[in-house]
Amino acid sequence: MLILKKITSKANAFFIEIGEMSYFAGRFFKEVFTKPFEFKELLKQCYNIGNRSLLLVGITGFIMGLVLTLQTRPTLEEFGAESWMPSMVSISIIREIGPVIIALIFAGRIASGIGAELGSMRVTEQIDAMEVSGTNPFKYLVVTRILATTLMLPILVIFGDVIALYGSYIVESLKGDVSFQLYFIKVFNALEFGDIIPATIKTFFFGFAIGLVGCFKGYYCKKGTVGVGLAANSAVVFSSMLLFIIDFIAVFVTDIFFDI
Amino acid sequence: MRLQENIKNEEREVSPKKLMLEIKNLYKSFGDNHVMNGFSLQLFEGENLVIMGKSGSGKSVMIKCLVGLMEADSGQINIMDKDITKLTQRELDNLRTEIGFLFQGSALYDSMTVRENLEFPLRRHKEKFGDIGDTTALVTEALESVGLAYAINLMPAELSGGMKRRVALARTLILKPKIILYDEPTSGLDPITAKEIIELMLRIQKQYKTSSLIITHDVDCARVISDRMILLVDGINYAEGSFNDLATSNDEKVKAFFK
Numbered sequence: 227m228l229i230l231k232k233i234t235s236k237a238n239a240f241f242i243e244i245g246e247m248s249y250f251a252g253r254f255f256k257e258v259f260t261k262p263f264e265f266k267e268l269l270k271q272c273y274n275i276g277n278r279s280l281l282l283v284g285i286t287g288f289i290m291g292l293v294l295t296l297q298t299r300p301t302l303e304e305f306g307a308e309s310w311m312p313s314m315v316s317i318s319i320i321r322e323i324g325p326v327i328i329a330l331i332f333a334g335r336i337a338s339g340i341g342a343e344l345g346s347m348r349v350t351e352q353i354d355a356m357e358v359s360g361t362n363p364f365k366y367l368v369v370t371r372i373l374a375t376t377l378m379l380p381i382l383v384i385f386g387d388v389i390a391l392y393g394s395y396i397v398e399s400l401k402g403d404v405s406f407q408l409y410f411i412k413v414f415n416a417l418e419f420g421d422i423i424p425a426t427i428k429t430f431f432f433g434f435a436i437g438l439v440g441c442f443k444g445y446y447c448k449k450g451t452v453g454v455g456l457a458a459n460s461a462v463v464f465s466s467m468l469l470f471i472i473d474f475i476a477v478f479v480t481d482i483f484f485d486i
Numbered sequence: 487m488r489l490q491e492n493i494k495n496e497e498r499e500v501s502p503k504k505l506m507l508e509i510k511n512l513y514k515s516f517g518d519n520h521v522m523n524g525f526s527l528q529l530f531e532g533e534n535l536v537i538m539g540k541s542g543s544g545k546s547v548m549i550k551c552l553v554g555l556m557e558a559d560s561g562q563i564n565i566m567d568k569d570i571t572k573l574t575q576r577e578l579d580n581l582r583t584e585i586g587f588l589f590q591g592s593a594l595y596d597s598m599t600v601r602e603n604l605e606f607p608l609r610r611h612k613e614k615f616g617d618i619g620d621t622t623a624l625v626t627e628a629l630e631s632v633g634l635a636y637a638i639n640l641m642p643a644e645l646s647g648g649m650k651r652r653v654a655l656a657r658t659l660i661l662k663p664k665i666i667l668y669d670e671p672t673s674g675l676d677p678i679t680a681k682e683i684i685e686l687m688l689r690i691q692k693q694y695k696t697s698s699l700i701i702t703h704d705v706d707c708a709r710v711i712s713d714r715m716i717l718l719v720d721g722i723n724y725a726e727g728s729f730n731d732l733a734t735s736n737d738e739k740v741k742a743f744f745k
Binding site: 350351359361 | 550553554555575579580582583585589590591594596610611661
């Protein structure tokens with residue numbers, strides 16, 4: 227009975243949080259189209275969020291391409307199908323592995339960063355100070371950050387995918403005897419719009435979800451340093467979970483429209 | 487029980503001053519916890535009004551309702567003849583530029599330098615102040631008035647508690663507010679720094695001709711700075727009068743504050 231009560235109360239809290247987050251998202255869509263527009267802060271956030279993640283995404287992409295090729299090659303060799311390597315790697319990286327892995331890395335770095343930053347601003351009354359000085363903190367802090375993550379993640383994913391393919395090419399050029407030109411001709415021959423467009427579109431949703439969760443957790447952070455830690459931690463957990471849900475929906479929708 | 491003390495404000499009797507801020511019957515509850523139970527106050531032009539109360543008595547809730555950070559359950563709040571509950575967000579933001587708020591923990595933006603902290607409110611209100619361009623003169627003037635011109639390029643993390651409080655005060659002054667709200671201005675400071683902050687508050691009031699609402703439980707601060715005091719007990723203005731009136735009161739609850 228006690229366990230049932232605990233489960234019910236946890237489920238209640240979860241659904242209340244979902245409701246609050248939906249309201250938060252609704253407020254974002256309301257505020258994003260109203261003046262004043264915070265272009266300067268948006269550019270600053272785009273630079274911070276994009277630039278800060280560039281190296282991490284690059285390294286992740288490179289290792290991803292390298293490892294995928296190294297581990298897949300022996301299996302393809304058994305069937306004498308090494309020539310299929312560029313096609314296989316490109317489709318798997320562009321369609322699924324690239325966007326999801328890079329978004330997860332991005333969530334770990336950016337959602338926790340935003341959660342902790344806004345959380346500590348809440349705890350130290352900096353958000354209140356902003357509001358009292360006649361500045362809308364939601365517009366200045368939240369709208370700019372969500373827009374920045376939404377715009378930056380697709381660019382980072384494209385960057386990470388290119389680096390991953392380059393990593394894959396390095397293994398192929400070392401293990402087999404394939405030129406740079408031939409490798410990338412095979413990559414582009416294998417790819418279709420149905421692979422690139424839906425994969426790119428879903429990264430906008432990933433970016434939006436990461437920014438939304440990070441800002442929501444930080445903006446409504448409970449008092450104290452424990453609250454800041456929890457905000458950062460739960461921002462990563464919640465946004466990662468949301469990424470998989472969005473990915474599932476994206477694959478489902480892509481299947482309907484592009485017949486994958 | 488509401489104890490009404492004699493209010494001997496001779497100056498007001500001779501020349502009635504302009505009402506800057508008024509709260510009428512403020513009620514605010516958090517669930518079953520009734521924090522404000524019909525609190526009222528009036529702040530007149532050029533006056534230093536001190537609100538004293540125990541920790542958890544609702545002083546901070548009252549001041550947050552006053553600037554719209556919290557919504558009151560009922561009651562009326564007029565600031566410079568404007569009912570803040572009836573203002574649009576933009577009107578409220580414009581009105582907020584007339585009110586300075588010194589937070590208990592200073593609330594400096596820790597990702598910005600002292601200069602950027604002071605420039606921030608200026609740059610946010612171009613409609614009111616125009617496109618200022620080079621803000622150095624204004625920033626320096628505000629910092630000089632708190633004796634910290636040399637700290638212009640420091641980060642908040644490099645400042646001591648007293649310095650942070652001064653910079654926060656400079657940030658409120660840069661908008662030339664007509665009213666300044668102080669939330670525990672001396673809490674967490676050593677007695678010497680606290681005394682310096684109190685002297686600074688008095689000097690600023692003379693220099694900028696502001697009206698001040700000061701929330702504190704520091705008796706020394708109240709003694710030096712107050713023109714009038716209100717004791718906030720159980721969410722109501724339990725007692726009201728000058729510092730001497732209240733300090734010599736025979737009421738047990740009032741006496742407890744001055745022991």
